Amino acid sequence: MQLYNTLSADDRAKLIDEAGLQRLTLSFYTYAQIADPQQFRDELFIRWSQLDVLGRIYVAHEGINAQLSLPAPNFAAFKEFLDTYSFMKDIRLNVAVEHDNKSFLKLKVKVRDKIVADGLNDDTFDPTDIGIHLKAKDFNRMMEDPDTIVIDMRNHYESEIGHFTGAITPDVDTFRESLPIIDDQLKDYKDNKNLLMYCTGGIRCEKASAYFKHKGFKNVYQLEGGIIEYTRQVKAEGLDSKFIGKNFVFDNRLGERITEDVIAHCHQCGKPCDTHTNCLNDGCHLLFIQCDECADKMKGCCSDTCKEIVSLPEEQRKDLRKGKHNDAMIFKKGKSKSLLFKV
Incomplete structure (x- = not known):
């Protein structure tokens, strides 16, 4: 019984192209009492693999938080499966403003302590007493x-x-x-x-x-x-949108255009820009804003150091990455001394 991914992102991208089906990107969440998150996680992975669901899903004793994509023809079966769980029956599904068939390239269903890390340790706090x-x-x-x-x-x-x-x-x-x-x-x-x-x-x-x-x-x-x-x-x-600019999303798109306003700036040259990218150096992957001109000039990298590294042969790049972790830099998304126009 398969409970984990067996295909690489590249292999999955090829299968998506070959299938030629429109995929829907959507998200949902609910706070609920889940007695056995691991069993629940496995049930989701098995059924969703059959429906060609891809995405990033967190489950915990306190509920589920899901961002995913699936072939449009499988939507009815997907919704029917959700409805088999009382706490997900008729749940609101937030369908993306803009769709991309490759918004997700793997199915990751992970068990976490909480579906939203809040740092709270207060037994008197009731998360169901909401606004x-x-x-x-x-x-x-x-x-x-x-x-x-x-x-x-x-x-x-x-x-x-x-x-x-x-x-x-x-x-x-x-x-x-x-x-x-x-x-x-x-x-x-x-x-x-x-x-x-x-x-x-x-x-x-x-x-x-x-x-x-x-x-x-x-x-x-x-x-x-x-x-x-x-x-x-x-x-x-037909309402006026009081939200301006782009909505950041946690998939390969990194953003949905809501209005034409561009309120951010390229972190490297300062010109108006709101396009996020991840540094192409596999040992960095810092998330930052980069315009097309800087992307071309810097080869998709956040710094001259990373630019030099990506020009090296793959074996040398692997040697440089051995034993090193880049999580701290990724976590500081957009905050780096090499980014002169981060405000």
Whole structure:
């Protein structure tokens, strides 16, 4: 019984091309009590492999968080399978604004301690006591209230390329960093302000809204379905988009165009640009913003050092990578001394 990937990303890309089917990119999450996450994980992997699902899925005792793609003809069977689990029956699926057949090239279903790492160890905190969900129209209306504070619950590299106008965008690398920072900055407004939060698909706001209610905030709201669902409703209902720029996504696309506004800059030359890339040096893979001109000049690399390394024969590059780990640099997405225009 196959429970893990056996194909490389290149092999999978070839199979996708040969199949010639349109693939849908989507995401979903739910907080639920899962008694045996490992068994649940294996059940998902077996069935989803049969449906040619690819993606990155985290499961834990507290629920599931999934970003994935699948052939459009398999969508009905996929939804039918989800409905066999009571906590996923009729679950909202956030379908991507822009599709790419190669948004994911492997199926990874991993068991984690939590589906959203929050750094919290508080037994009195109830993650199910969440804030009020708002649809796009009501979210727009509340943004206009002078007693509303809009908070971006994403990380710096996400909000840099797109965010809601007037939102507070914490300069953080991880979700867990943002919670105490926001609590400290807004501690004087717990009773008299509306705390209006948003994130990519809603999962981080779900936990954050419960956290801030736990910390004593009286009026806590969150954008239902996150930026992805907001964009769908804006288009369907002809609303004004108060989100400008691009929505960062955690797959090979690295971003969805929401409006034509370009609010970020190339981290190497400073010109307007909002295209993320990963440094082509396999020993680096730093995520940063790079324009076409700099990509050509730097051969897709973040620094002269990495540029020199990618020009070496493969065997030499492998020798340089032996025994070294690049996780710390990747984690600091877009933050490197070699990037002169990171703001």
